[in-house]
Amino acid sequence: MAQVVLQDVVKNYGALPVVHAINLDIAHGEFVVLVGPSGCGKSTTLRMIAGLEEISGGRVRIGDRVVNDLPPRDRNISMVFQNYALYPHMTVRENLGFSLYIAKRPKAEIERAVDQAAEILSLTPLLDRKPGQLSGGQRQRVAMGRAIVRHPDVFLFDEPLSNLDAKLRTQMRVEIKRLHQKVGTTIIYVTHDQIEAMTLADRIVIMRDGHIVQIGTPLEVFERPVNAFVATFIGSPPMNLLPATVRSGGLRLADGTVIPLPPGLTAREGQAVQFGVRADNIMPEGHSMPPTAHMALVEMPVTLTEPLGTETLLFATLAGTEVQAKMLNPRPVRTGEVLRFGIALDKCHLFDADTGASLRV
Amino acid sequence: MDVRRQHRLRRRLLTAAHFIGLFLAMSIICLPGLWVVLNSFRPTVEIMAKPPVWIPTELNLDHYRAMFGGIGEGGVPVLTYFWNSLVISLTSTVIALLVGMAGGYAFARYRIPGKSAIFVGLMVTRAVPGVALSLPLFILYGRLGIIDTHFGMILVYVALNVPFTIWLIDGFFRQVPKELAEAAEIDGCTRWQAFWKVEFPVARAGIASAGIFAFLTSWNEYALASQLTRSLNSKTMPVGLMDFTSQFTLNWGGMCALAVLMILPALVLTFLVQKHLIAGLTFGGVKG
Amino acid sequence: MYRMRLPPWLVLLMPAFVILLAVVAIPLVLSLYSSFTAFQLTRPETITRWIGTFNYEKAIGDANFWAAFGRTVLLLTVALNLEMLLGLGLALMVAKVTHGQRLLRTIMMFPMMFSPILVGFQFKFIFNDNVGLLNNALQSLGLTDVAIPWLVDGNLAFIAIVTAEVWTSTSVFAILILAGLFAIPQDPVEAARVDGCTPWQTFRYVTLPFLMPFIYIAMAIRSLDVARAYDIVQVMTAGGPARRTELLWTLIGRTGYVDARMGYANAMGYIAILLSIAFTVHFFRKLSSARTSLGMGD
Numbered sequence A: 001m002a003q004v005v006l007q008d009v010v011k012n013y014g015a016l017p018v019v020h021a022i023n024l025d026i027a028h029g030e031f032v033v034l035v036g037p038s039g040c041g042k043s044t045t046l047r048m049i050a051g052l053e054e055i056s057g058g059r060v061r062i063g064d065r066v067v068n069d070l071p072p073r074d075r076n077i078s079m080v081f082q083n084y085a086l087y088p089h090m091t092v093r094e095n096l097g098f099s100l101y102i103a104k105r106p107k108a109e110i111e112r113a114v115d116q117a118a119e120i121l122s123l124t125p126l127l128d129r130k131p132g133q134l135s136g137g138q139r140q141r142v143a144m145g146r147a148i149v150r151h152p153d154v155f156l157f158d159e160p161l162s163n164l165d166a167k168l169r170t171q172m173r174v175e176i177k178r179l180h181q182k183v184g185t186t187i188i189y190v191t192h193d194q195i196e197a198m199t200l201a202d203r204i205v206i207m208r209d210g211h212i213v214q215i216g217t218p219l220e221v222f223e224r225p226v227n228a229f230v231a232t233f234i235g236s237p238p239m240n241l242l243p244a245t246v247r248s249g250g251l252r253l254a255d256g257t258v259i260p261l262p263p264g265l266t267a268r269e270g271q272a273v274q275f276g277v278r279a280d281n282i283m284p285e286g287h288s289m290p291p292t293a294h295m296a297l298v299e300m301p302v303t304l305t306e307p308l309g310t311e312t313l314l315f316a317t318l319a320g321t322e323v324q325a326k327m328l329n330p331r332p333v334r335t336g337e338v339l340r341f342g343i344a345l346d347k348c349h350l351f352d353a354d355t356g357a358s359l360r361v
Numbered sequence B: 001m002d003v004r005r006q007h008r009l010r011r012r013l014l015t016a017a018h019f020i021g022l023f024l025a026m027s028i029i030c031l032p033g034l035w036v037v038l039n040s041f042r043p044t045v046e047i048m049a050k051p052p053v054w055i056p057t058e059l060n061l062d063h064y065r066a067m068f069g070g071i072g073e074g075g076v077p078v079l080t081y082f083w084n085s086l087v088i089s090l091t092s093t094v095i096a097l098l099v100g101m102a103g104g105y106a107f108a109r110y111r112i113p114g115k116s117a118i119f120v121g122l123m124v125t126r127a128v129p130g131v132a133l134s135l136p137l138f139i140l141y142g143r144l145g146i147i148d149t150h151f152g153m154i155l156v157y158v159a160l161n162v163p164f165t166i167w168l169i170d171g172f173f174r175q176v177p178k179e180l181a182e183a184a185e186i187d188g189c190t191r192w193q194a195f196w197k198v199e200f201p202v203a204r205a206g207i208a209s210a211g212i213f214a215f216l217t218s219w220n221e222y223a224l225a226s227q228l229t230r231s232l233n234s235k236t237m238p239v240g241l242m243d244f245t246s247q248f249t250l251n252w253g254g255m256c257a258l259a260v261l262m263i264l265p266a267l268v269l270t271f272l273v274q275k276h277l278i279a280g281l282t283f284g285g286v287k288g
Numbered sequence C: 001m002y003r004m005r006l007p008p009w010l011v012l013l014m015p016a017f018v019i020l021l022a023v024v025a026i027p028l029v030l031s032l033y034s035s036f037t038a039f040q041l042t043r044p045e046t047i048t049r050w051i052g053t054f055n056y057e058k059a060i061g062d063a064n065f066w067a068a069f070g071r072t073v074l075l076l077t078v079a080l081n082l083e084m085l086l087g088l089g090l091a092l093m094v095a096k097v098t099h100g101q102r103l104l105r106t107i108m109m110f111p112m113m114f115s116p117i118l119v120g121f122q123f124k125f126i127f128n129d130n131v132g133l134l135n136n137a138l139q140s141l142g143l144t145d146v147a148i149p150w151l152v153d154g155n156l157a158f159i160a161i162v163t164a165e166v167w168t169s170t171s172v173f174a175i176l177i178l179a180g181l182f183a184i185p186q187d188p189v190e191a192a193r194v195d196g197c198t199p200w201q202t203f204r205y206v207t208l209p210f211l212m213p214f215i216y217i218a219m220a221i222r223s224l225d226v227a228r229a230y231d232i233v234q235v236m237t238a239g240g241p242a243r244r245t246e247l248l249w250t251l252i253g254r255t256g257y258v259d260a261r262m263g264y265a266n267a268m269g270y271i272a273i274l275l276s277i278a279f280t281v282h283f284f285r286k287l288s289s290a291r292t293s294l295g296m297g298d
């Protein structure tokens, strides 16, 4: 177990900067998830921590050592790769025991560690197969097993579940969480699946274009996104954003509809803003949560429905913009039907139209 | 920090060793060749001087002049040899590629009973040493009257190159997914069009490297050519080298001049296709 | 209407079969037949003189033949292994270079452009005891003051021949291994580094197993081509002095063309062919098992 600290870490490919001076403190035993859109520098950051990528500037500390110049083997880390990176010429048993074999551990110890890891991941019947004879999910488990036999200081995961089907993915997610609870090792986990991020993380680090945009617990980033980017990136379906202008204490939408200004927000008169509201906070009357103190009522025509079972997702048009809303205890809805929706204003957000920064105090 | 300093030092030492190693290796590779080029410009007395002359005092084109000069004045019909070599090598390369493409495609795309036996059987024909083959071929060609003809040489070289060409091209077509051609057929191509429009361009690198190997083999072959060619009709440059030897002496400078003439086209050609070469050679390594 | 339909693969392979049949198989049948006769090139009628396995028995009882056979196997073993090791080293060094790699790769292939016959002459001159480059250099540097008889002493001549052979053919290994290095997936290599491997261990346990198929391909290609050494040896020593560098191929060539005893030469030729085939089949076997162990077999 160890803490991991990134101080002003920079990565340039030639003249092209892809990671800009990021700072990150990860505590002992913490589960941190890096998320962000494709190409934002998540893998690069992870690979710098692993030592697979040279660090162009700044410092990386693992435990109490600065590891900038240490090769990967001296950092005592394990990594699970997106494409598993199993050794195709070795059996599952050899794959699992390889790092211990390299470390010249006694045979009996290797055997014990391999059996134990195989037990945890239910790989025991597959031990004598080669990776080519395994299914995707089984390979994934071998890759995880290879990481856990070593008892490293830090686990690094680079999108380990992205090649699995939805069901296996859910299953493995639970498996990883359980693993973390059992071994308590620091984990740094890269994904661009925000559900994975929300369910697994102690803290989420959201990156964009080589910068860290926000760091916080899953609830913090969900409830208090620092800008419009985080607001749309975290949460599913993505937060609805409607262009608006602040006019005499209210929000004037593109078609002239006026909504009262949500409480706890600071906005200048005349400021161009984006009004953000999640689908969970727009619900048709009679199919919603109990109303709260600050509600706004709007009428919208429904253009599309997506029944999900316990609820139905409604697509409707408000002031020329498509918004998504949720209907609890659903009843069938015809397209074109106009419904009255309640917006829970105290759950809404306001972002500056130019900078995207949140206007919540 | 001590570990860090140690690592830096190690890395620096390794870099230096790498550089020196490369330099030495490249020198050893280049020197014998450059030495040939140098000798083609030096007068024979200087080449043979004892004690040796290390720094050339005189460079001239005498050997080239003599080589292109008339027969009898030390001249050798190099242009004829060059022409023979070029016709024989190019034609046989093109034919070997066509035959090899058909065969390689068959191996890559069809289920063939006893495939690996047929495959190794084809390869083994290449393993027959030239001397062992030249004896019976000589007799056979004599009977057919195709000794000392372009046709005869082209035939031999096609046979020599076909196995390896099939192997290379087979490996390459295998890396081109079957679905690619199938998609093209669904898009309205005939099988034939699908091959030329889709599979062939993708496998081009493999075909280029097969072509280079075939050309170099034919261009440089000696054992068979020395038996199956007799005269200006079909004598190739490697056989022509022998014109510079007599029972007891050897005109080394002149030979070097012809050698330069032999190497140049090969060098130019290799340089031109070298971009494809590495990609073309990954054939079959990753997939059986 | 009756129409015979050949399977398409057979149609596609037909040209290859026909050409190889005409140029390789038929002559070989002919030579197989003549190896059972007392055929002499100068007297064509002798081709009908059937003498059974006499030529083979003679070869098997001939000490010179076995000396040449042993020397050929030794040359192949030494040369192929040396070429493999040097080619591997060269490829690894070139693969590490980032700037100017194209140039290095072209230089690396330089020897492939030299005709083996030319290589023979070239090294005959380099190793010439009187005016050769090597002795000149050694003498100028003061390392020796006698002329070392490179091509006259049997062992030295063997070394000289191996040197020439290695110089020409290391490129083939280097270029194929380089191609292999580029084809290696990076993930397992990185995984090994994270798993705690030193660079050497990464090479030994991950890179090398991936390279094995490429090494065997190079071996197979070289063993297909190995008789090219005939040209080199023929020029450098012609099997001499006094048969001390005699290889199977020079022995066959001399027996067939100089002594005109075709039947006997063909009998020895057959034994040489079997030797080549054995090498080739061996390496193809190795190749397919190396692939299978990577889980890439057919």
Ligand SMILES: Nc1ncnc2c1ncn2[C@@H]1O[C@H](COP(=O)(O)OP(=O)(O)OP(=O)(O)O)[C@@H](O)[C@H]1O
Binding pocket: A013, A016, A018, A036, A037, A038, A039, A040, A041, A042, A043, A044, A045, A192
């Ligand atoms: N070798 C390289 N040379 C130049 N640019 C590179 C190189 N490797 C990566 N990049 C660039 O660096 C940026 C960050 O890449 P990185 O792999 O870290 O993205 P990522 O966040 O992991 O994305 P994904 O979710 O798609 O895996 C990308 O814009 C990529 O184009």
Ligand SMILES: [Mg+2]
Binding pocket: A042, A043, A044
């Ligand atoms: Mg990535």
